[in-house]
Amino acid sequence: METELSRELGIEHAIFGFTPFPAVAAAISRAGGFGVLGAVRYTDPQELARDLDRLEELADGKPYGLDVVMPAKKVEGVTEADVEAMIPEAHRGFVQELLTRYGVPELAEGEASGWRITGWMEEVARGQLDVAFDHPIKLLANALGSPPPDVVERAHAHGVLVAALAGSAEHARRHAAAGIDVVVAQGYEAGGHTGEIGSMVLVPEVVEAVAPLPVLAAGGIGSGEQAAAGLALGAQGVWLGSLWLTTEEADLHSAALTRKLLAAGSGDTVRSRALTGKPARQLRTVWTDAWDDPAGPGTLPMPLQGLLVAEAVSRIQKYEVGELLGTPVGQIVGRMTSERSVQAVVDDLTRGFERAVTRINRIAGRSAT
Numbered sequence: 001m002e003t004e005l006s007r008e009l010g011i012e013h014a015i016f017g018f019t020p021f022p023a024v025a026a027a028i029s030r031a032g033g034f035g036v037l038g039a040v041r042y043t044d045p046q047e048l049a050r051d052l053d054r055l056e057e058l059a060d061g062k063p064y065g066l067d068v069v070m071p072a073k074k075v076e077g078v079t080e081a082d083v084e085a086m087i088p089e090a091h092r093g094f095v096q097e098l099l100t101r102y103g104v105p106e107l108a109e110g111e112a113s114g115w116r117i118t119g120w121m122e123e124v125a126r127g128q129l130d131v132a133f134d135h136p137i138k139l140l141a142n143a144l145g146s147p148p149p150d151v152v153e154r155a156h157a158h159g160v161l162v163a164a165l166a167g168s169a170e171h172a173r174r175h176a177a178a179g180i181d182v183v184v185a186q187g188y189e190a191g192g193h194t195g196e197i198g199s200m201v202l203v204p205e206v207v208e209a210v211a212p213l214p215v216l217a218a219g220g221i222g223s224g225e226q227a228a229a230g231l232a233l234g235a236q237g238v239w240l241g242s243l244w245l246t247t248e249e250a251d252l253h254s255a256a257l258t259r260k261l262l263a264a265g266s267g268d269t270v271r272s273r274a275l276t277g278k279p280a281r282q283l284r285t286v287w288t289d290a291w292d293d294p295a296g297p298g299t300l301p302m303p304l305q306g307l308l309v310a311e312a313v314s315r316i317q318k319y320e321v322g323e324l325l326g327t328p329v330g331q332i333v334g335r336m337t338s339e340r341s342v343q344a345v346v347d348d349l350t351r352g353f354e355r356a357v358t359r360i361n362r363i364a365g366r367s368a369t
């Protein structure tokens with residue numbers, strides 16, 4: 001699976017893997033793909049520095065990247081406490097009522113909520129970038145919009161390619177105008193924040209919109225045949241997030257959650273604002289149902305919702321409260337039926353890709369005669 005972009009990055013397969021786990025990112029790169037570590041959960045730059053050191057050590061000199069959630073517009077001087085103060089009491093009461101109804105225990109005294117998505121804050125994301133540019137990252141991706149111009153400039157000065165996720169051709173055009181090097185066209189099926197256009201329609205639209213910029217196909221890819229489809233639609237590689245969640249190297253901290261993912265079918269996810277305030281695909285649970293119920297108070301806009309539910313999500317994960325336990329994941333969860341090593345997943349993807357190419361060649365040969 002070689003394309004111009006994979007050759008530029010010096011990787012064997014044009015398979016890009018987004019993951020929150022350094023060991024998974026390293027294993028993807030070691031297996032000949034390109035591992036990208038998600039930085040959004042790192043509030044402490046020192047912790048990110050330690051994990052990037054570890055990734056580098058495990059990656060055996062193979063290239064890797066970092067994904068940040070950098071706001072395109074600067075929001076100066078706003079602290080987490082200012083944002084917390086904007087959360088209505090009624091919403092806090094709703095969270096409390098749900099936790100009580102399902103008997104979710106409290107965290108131990110002094111135990112900090114381990115799940116605080118504050119990487120979207122300007123000061124946090126900037127701290128992450130200082131650490132990132134001290135490491136030999138080869139690609140910097142941004143989740144929600146184009147990164148600010150000074151960040152694009154800084155990345156280019158370090159010889160780092162800049163990628164950005166796009167859920168529509170319009171988003172993609174904006175990225176191209178902002179000087180982005182690689183567009184990740186992420187379809188409706190994908191895990192995490194996602195738009196409303198399916199990958200099959202989106203990928204060729206984005207390829208056309210930003211040509212000749214390279215595009216990566218994302219959303220709903222879990223086999224080599226699906227990867228081949230993405231490349232057939234004009235992408236220069238594929239970008240996968242969900243599939244790595246059930247690899248042996250992943251550290252979900254919850255055997256119950258892994259079991260839930262392995263048992264889930266492709267219809268068991270929902271695009272809900274319950275986690276962050278923006279539509280994000282995740283496992284459907286009684287938690288997402290409660291937030292999406294018109295009889296409830298509804299979700300708050302980003303970033304309020306994320307801060308509102310942070311502690312509750314930590315408690316649900318820590319105590320593995322079955323009905324409420326969830327995670328961002330895409331519709332491809334239906335194919336995630338066994339725990340495998342990252343190497344085995346990559347081998348399976350490349351074998352499937354070869355099968356698809358053989359099949360299409362055969363069909364093309366037959367139709368030509």
Ligand SMILES: Cc1cc2nc3c(=O)[nH]c(=O)nc-3n(C[C@H](O)[C@H](O)[C@H](O)COP(=O)(O)O)c2cc1C
Nearest residue numbers: 018143190191192218219220240241242328329330
């Ligand atoms: C658990 C999880 C967390 C994610 N978090 C982020 C994130 O922080 N930043 C980002 O750019 N994309 C994030 N994504 C989206 C992935 O980068 C990727 O585009 C998506 O998973 C591709 O679709 P797939 O899930 O069908 O493979 C996340 C996806 C998952 C499954």
